[in-house]
Amino acid sequence: MPDSRKQELWIIDALQAALARDSKEGLSRQLARLLRQWIGSGRLAGDSRLPASRDLARSLGLGRNTVLDAYEQLQAEGYIATRAGSGSYVTRLFAPPAAEQPAPARGQPLGLSQRGHELFASSGLPVGLFGAFAPGVPEIRQFPHHAWQQLLSRQQRRATAEELGYRADGGLPALREALADYLQLSRGVRCRPEQIIVTQGAQQALELAARLLADPGDVAWVEEPGYVGAHAAMRGAALQLVPAPVDHDGLNPALVADPRPPKLIYTTPSHQYPSGVVMSLSRRLALLDSAQRHGAWIIEDDYDSEFRYVSQPQPALQGLAQDERVIYVGTLAKVMYPGLRVGYLVVPDALIDPFRGCNARLYREGPLPVQAALAEFFSSGLFARHVRRMRELYRQRQHCLRSALAASGAEHLALSPGEAGLHLVATLPPGRDEDALSAAAARQQVWLRPLSRHYLAAPQQRGFVLGYAGVDEAAIRHGVAVMAQVLNSKGRLEKP
Numbered sequence: 132m133p134d135s136r137k138q139e140l141w142i143i144d145a146l147q148a149a150l151a152r153d154s155k156e157g158l159s160r161q162l163a164r165l166l167r168q169w170i171g172s173g174r175l176a177g178d179s180r181l182p183a184s185r186d187l188a189r190s191l192g193l194g195r196n197t198v199l200d201a202y203e204q205l206q207a208e209g210y211i212a213t214r215a216g217s218g219s220y221v222t223r224l225f226a227p228p229a230a231e232q233p234a235p236a237r238g239q240p241l242g243l244s245q246r247g248h249e250l251f252a253s254s255g256l257p258v259g260l261f262g263a264f265a266p267g268v269p270e271i272r273q274f275p276h277h278a279w280q281q282l283l284s285r286q287q288r289r290a291t292a293e294e295l296g297y298r299a300d301g302g303l304p305a306l307r308e309a310l311a312d313y314l315q316l317s318r319g320v321r322c323r324p325e326q327i328i329v330t331q332g333a334q335q336a337l338e339l340a341a342r343l344l345a346d347p348g349d350v351a352w353v354e355e356p357g358y359v360g361a362h363a364a365m366r367g368a369a370l371q372l373v374p375a376p377v378d379h380d381g382l383n384p385a386l387v388a389d390p391r392p393p394k395l396i397y398t399t400p401s402h403q404y405p406s407g408v409v410m411s412l413s414r415r416l417a418l419l420d421s422a423q424r425h426g427a428w429i430i431e432d433d434y435d436s437e438f439r440y441v442s443q444p445q446p447a448l449q450g451l452a453q454d455e456r457v458i459y460v461g462t463l464a465k466v467m468y469p470g471l472r473v474g475y476l477v478v479p480d481a482l483i484d485p486f487r488g489c490n491a492r493l494y495r496e497g498p499l500p501v502q503a504a505l506a507e508f509f510s511s512g513l514f515a516r517h518v519r520r521m522r523e524l525y526r527q528r529q530h531c532l533r534s535a536l537a538a539s540g541a542e543h544l545a546l547s548p549g550e551a552g553l554h555l556v557a558t559l560p561p562g563r564d565e566d567a568l569s570a571a572a573a574r575q576q577v578w579l580r581p582l583s584r585h586y587l588a589a590p591q592q593r594g595f596v597l598g599y600a601g602v603d604e605a606a607i608r609h610g611v612a613v614m615a616q617v618l619n620s621k622g623r624l625e626k627p
């Protein structure tokens with residue numbers, strides 16, 4: 132039998148199997164859709180002959196007009212064409228059959244740009260986003276959801292048509308005023324409400340700053356170890372990431388090995404992520420000096436300084452700078468909850484218009500009724516009360532984690548000081564296999580994020596980032612028991 136006839140029989144069989152006779156979608160539309168799909172995917176190659184309409188109708192038990200309607204539709208769309216005296220053919224616009232195309236190699240999604248490949252390769256699909264010991268998650272269950280819902284629904288009802296349209300003013304003035312008051316009082320940030328740009332989370336703020344303040348190929352210093360979200364934002368802007376080692380005083384410009392001058396310096400001085408180091412005053416001054424000499428912008432990410440347990444938090448670096456080279460970034464993800472997606476930037480006067488305009492162009496502004504509800508959340512005192520309650524709760528949970536680890540016999544773990552924040556770092560002694568331990572715990576639904584994920588170069592320390600804020604005490608104790616069991620199982624989980 133000639134190949135073209137075999138192909139026609141294949142089409143008839145495949146349509147027979149695929150047509151859903153009791154579907155609400157008409158049979159002619161189904162025919163057109165199926166043939167369109169097969170042509171588009173290469174299963175039906177260019178130049179393939181379709182069965183004659185009369186044959187197809189008879190074989191499928193359909194009226195001939197049903198088939199003719201489908202063929203006419205496909206012809207109008209350019210998928211098939213009739214050749215005088217010889218029938219309907221798939222046009223030559225389409226690729227060869229799927230079998231002739233190389234199968235995509237595993238782990239290499241087709242069509243990604245070079246930048247897309249790098250971003251994807253370094254994104255490391257997250258392990259465990261909730262529960263013991265997912266880092267960065269606050270106690271969402273104890274958020275005052277009821278009061279918040281009331282504020283939200285009142286603001287939704289009140290919203291004017293203008294407020295529900297497009298805007299480009301950096302966020303609702305009432306929220307910018309509330310944030311400016313809060314940042315000046317609690318964080319020593321020098322700002323007026325106009326300097327605040329409300330974003331949809333710190334991540335968007337970092338991306339916007341990276342795109343607007345550096346060009347592709349420019350160097351960005353990032354803390355080593357550091358925050359992978361910041362790495363992604365910089366990579367997304369096609370910057371060259373250079374590790375800036377963190378020592379016991381914070382990011383140390385003197386330890387940067389790469390001689391190229393930075394255009395951006397990303398840092399978390401209040402509570403270095405993930406090590407937990409608080410940047411000393413002398414280091415803050417040295418960093419500002421270094422940025423000035425290089426003509427670089429500093430991006431200060433002040434993501435969780437509300438949760439400090441031993442003394443008042445150090446004022447923000449931004450407030451210390453004599454010139455205007457610090458871009459301050461904050462988020463409500465930790466103080467409220469991550470799914471809220473509200474963060475903000477504080478920019479110098481000269482950058483207000485570019486940041487407002489480009490934020491509106493690139494991402495659009497967030498929902499205004501939510502911003503109005505947030506302004507009320509601050510002015511009503513609910514925000515301050517929630518932060519106070521959570522600070523006490525997290526202090527207790529950290530204590531619980533420390534005591535459980537001490538009692539568990541989890542061997543030789545060194546814990547970070549934990550003066551602040553939502554996580555501790557537990558450092559492993561040399562020779563233990565971080566990844567194997569993490570995988571073994573994950574099989575029991577306990578998430579031990581390897582510290583090595585936070586390094587760009589060879590990791591200087593091995594261990595785990597342990598989030599405790601969103602985990603109740605029973606779950607902390609259970610997680611520690613699993614961790615101890617995994618850590619104490621000798622042999623298999625040693626590095627060869």
Ligand SMILES: Cc1ncc(COP(=O)(O)O)c(C=O)c1O
Pocket residue numbers: 266267331332333334335358360399404432434461462463464469473474
């Ligand atoms: C260092 C740091 N910055 C910022 C954020 C929060 O970012 P976002 O507001 O985009 O949720 C996190 C969350 O884990 C973080 O660890």
